[in-house]
Amino acid sequence: MSLHDIGEFGLIEQLRRSVRQGPGVKIGIGDDCAALEVPAGELLLVTNDLLLENVHFRRDWIDLADLGAKSVAVNLSDIAAMGGVPRYLVLGLGLPSSLTLGEIDRFLEGFLGEATANEVSLVGGDTCRAEQFLSVSVTAHGTIPASELVRRKGGRPGDLLYVSGELGGSGLALCQLEAGQKPEPSLACRHFRPRARLSLGRALASRGLVTSMIDLSDGLLADLHHLLAGDSLGAVLYLDKMPVSEAFDRVTARRPEWRNLVFNGGEDYELLFTVPEQQRLEVEKLSEEFDVRITEVGKVKKGGKPVDVLDAAGNPVSVAAAGFRHF
Numbered sequence: 106m107s108l109h110d111i112g113e114f115g116l117i118e119q120l121r122r123s124v125r126q127g128p129g130v131k132i133g134i135g136d137d138c139a140a141l142e143v144p145a146g147e148l149l150l151v152t153n154d155l156l157l158e159n160v161h162f163r164r165d166w167i168d169l170a171d172l173g174a175k176s177v178a179v180n181l182s183d184i185a186a187m188g189g190v191p192r193y194l195v196l197g198l199g200l201p202s203s204l205t206l207g208e209i210d211r212f213l214e215g216f217l218g219e220a221t222a223n224e225v226s227l228v229g230g231d232t233c234r235a236e237q238f239l240s241v242s243v244t245a246h247g248t249i250p251a252s253e254l255v256r257r258k259g260g261r262p263g264d265l266l267y268v269s270g271e272l273g274g275s276g277l278a279l280c281q282l283e284a285g286q287k288p289e290p291s292l293a294c295r296h297f298r299p300r301a302r303l304s305l306g307r308a309l310a311s312r313g314l315v316t317s318m319i320d321l322s323d324g325l326l327a328d329l330h331h332l333l334a335g336d337s338l339g340a341v342l343y344l345d346k347m348p349v350s351e352a353f354d355r356v357t358a359r360r361p362e363w364r365n366l367v368f369n370g371g372e373d374y375e376l377l378f379t380v381p382e383q384q385r386l387e388v389e390k391l392s393e394e395f396d397v398r399i400t401e402v403g404k405v406k407k408g409g410k411p412v413d414v415l416d417a418a419g420n421p422v423s424v425a426a427a428g429f430r431h432f
């Protein structure tokens with residue numbers, strides 16, 4: 106059966122039946138608008154990400170269930186970076202006729218699975234026939250007490266720079282795919298099934314441990330520039346402290362030119378944040394609480410050259426700051 110057979114309204118009806126109406130949803134799928142609650146005194150956080158076939162993903166590389174889950178996770182990662190709680194999702198789909206109903210079901214299975222795992226409700230959206238390529242637009246809504254909001258702006262000279270998790274794995278999987286190699290499962294998972302660091306982001310914000318925060322979607326150097334921009338700040342990074350997985354070490358031992366994906370590989374969806382020195386112990390304790398690596402990778406400084414990468418002896422080294430290339 107194809108989308109043509111059940112039609113757009115059939116698909117929406119199918120979605121309406123399979124979506125559980127979560128907390129805070131007064132009216133969900135099926136009316137002109139969704140009607141949603143925002144806790145009293147909290148701010149509404151809104152973010153959107155567009156995923157386009159052959160720009161952000163290739164249908165022959167990604168399983169559609171993974172694409173569905175990833176389209177949720179990349180949006181929730183932005184909510185995590187503000188310290189918020191994600192609540193509602195809106196989904197826009199441009200569906201080419203080459204997509205079977207089974208494939209659409211797989212996409213929705215991944216999408217709704219990731220939403221449910223994070224206690225977020227799909228509350229509406231739109232579907233449309235696309236000429237040739239699949240496009241996925243997701244808007245996520247979250248909430249946060251106004252006093253706990255964390256922004257990109259706010260880091261101060263002397264603050265310590267931390268990242269969660271491990272870097273470069275997603276970019277490495279993409280490079281391997283482009284080179285015709287099959288990435289190891291742990292690296293492929295980093296690329297196809299990223300998870301937003303929601304509980305960590307929430308804890309950092311609600312406990313007042315960070316002065317600024319961003320999620321890593323474009324690569325450490327590019328996103329660090331976003332964090333420092335506007336405040337005439339600079340930073341040093343410690344080359345030998347960069348957290349990477351064993352699989353990353355193994356693959357880049359054979360291909361050292363891929364090593365700098367730690368700095369400019371995109372789509373890590375980890376958190377990068379600045380911490381006043383007196384909060385160091387409190388922040389490092391979160392590693393055990395949330396079972397995630399938390400690594401001090403550098404320090405914020407006053408202006409000058411925006412970012413210096415230092416080797417173990419403290420000498421500056423040059424890293425090509427290519428940033429993330431959209432596929």
Ligand SMILES: [Mg+2]
Nearest residue numbers: 183186320322
């Ligand atoms: Mg972001």
